[in-house]
Amino acid sequence: MPETRLDTARIRAARRVIDPIFLDTPLYRCEALEPHLGCAVSVKLETANPVRSFKGRGTELVADQLADTGPRAAVCASVGNLGQALAWSGRKRGLDIAVVASRHATAAKLDRIRALGAKLELVDGDHELARARASAIAQRDGIRLVEDSLDIETCEGAATIGLELADAAPSFDTVLIALGGGAMATGVGHVLKTLAPNVEVVCVQPVGAPAMTRSWHERRVVTTDTIDTIADGVAGRCPIPEVLDDLLVVADDAVLVAEASIVAGMRLLHDHAGLIVEPSAALGIAAVLENRDRFADRHVVTIVCGSNVDVNAYHRWISPA
Known part of the structure; x- marks a missing residue:
């Protein structure tokens, strides 16, 4: 192969x-x-x-790496599931997690992200706009940008x-x-x-x-x-x-x-x-x-x-x- x-x-x-x-x-x-x-x-x-x-399988790898060697903070864009998973894995390791999502995302998913202790920022647009905003936050704050599918851990x-x-x-x-x-x-x-x-x-x-x-x-x-x-x-x-x-x-x-x-x-x-x-x-x-x-x-x-x-x-x- x-x-x-x-x-x-x-x-x-x-x-x-x-x-x-x-x-x-x-x-x-x-x-x-x-x-x-x-x-x-x-x-x-x-x-x-x-x-x-299934997203927790990948965020466990990301969060474990951050807890060991990286900045103890991360941001991701999510339609809901990745954000929940990163919030869960990050909370378990004492990391600061921020999630950017569309204001039109499923409300139940957004509520769960908040309940897991992540900072949630909503944008007036779709997931691609959320991705751009998450990238800007990562650059501004010097924290890890978690990009689903691009990051090999996911x-x-x-x-x-x-x-x-x-x-x-x-x-x-x-x-x-x-x-x-x-x-x-x-x-x-x-x-x-x-x-x-x-x-x-x-x-x-x-x-x-x-x-x-x-x-x-x-x-x-x-x-x-x-x-x-x-x-x-x-x-x-x-x-x-x-x-x-x-x-x-x-x-x-x-x-x-x-x-x-x-x-x-x-x-x-x-x-x-x-x-x-x-x-x-x-x-x-x-x-x-x-x-x-x-x-x-x-x-x-x-x-x-x-x-x-x-x-x-x-x-x-x-x-x-």
Whole structure:
């Protein structure tokens, strides 16, 4: 396999740094979903932890490094999950954490960031404006700027999911990964292509936020002017070139799914798996719904990556029309 920025030995070592509460998450076959999807389905559940997403795997590495050698302060831009995770990992180590987010981000995520003791600054714009503001704060204050997917710790932390999946291969043949900035896709993809190369790595993104998927298909950075999706956790407009380079090495395919399929996926996970998930976590199920013939007679794993959702919006989405 051509090289990526990631290193398998470092990823193995990361398991000794990450709080065990984020590790060895449940992986189980969910037979109740299978009649509705037409294939064997296993769920990798990344929500049963204090921040209810996979992001803690990466922020544990960042915070541990800062506690040992760096400035004991950091700032990140976040649509919610990274900010919660960094706040949790930073609080545990006595770090000063600041988070910049859009004023339009999910209120439940913003409330949790505050509750975890981080300083929260809101901007009147989308995530790209929040990224610019976080960068300015880091330069002004001389603190660590944590950039999801660009910072290798965020990718290699997420890659520990891949180690756990590789231990279960070859019981499955496809893994479906929500694609936003790319930390989880490149991390998990790197490990599987190294340790279980026969597993197909399929990335899934909403049609209303297609920048990274378009970039993968065109093999160059493609930006978009706007986003229009309920899946806020993957709603970026400007892919990071270094992350795209890694994704081109490890992903076998990248697909786009419609909003209706995302909602249908959330409803299936609720009704037949007993899981309350945010829209980004239903992308894998949405991909199967839209590509039944492709996945028929296969065994797919979908990574349920987050469950931080606005309760009122969630009930509107999953309630029958």
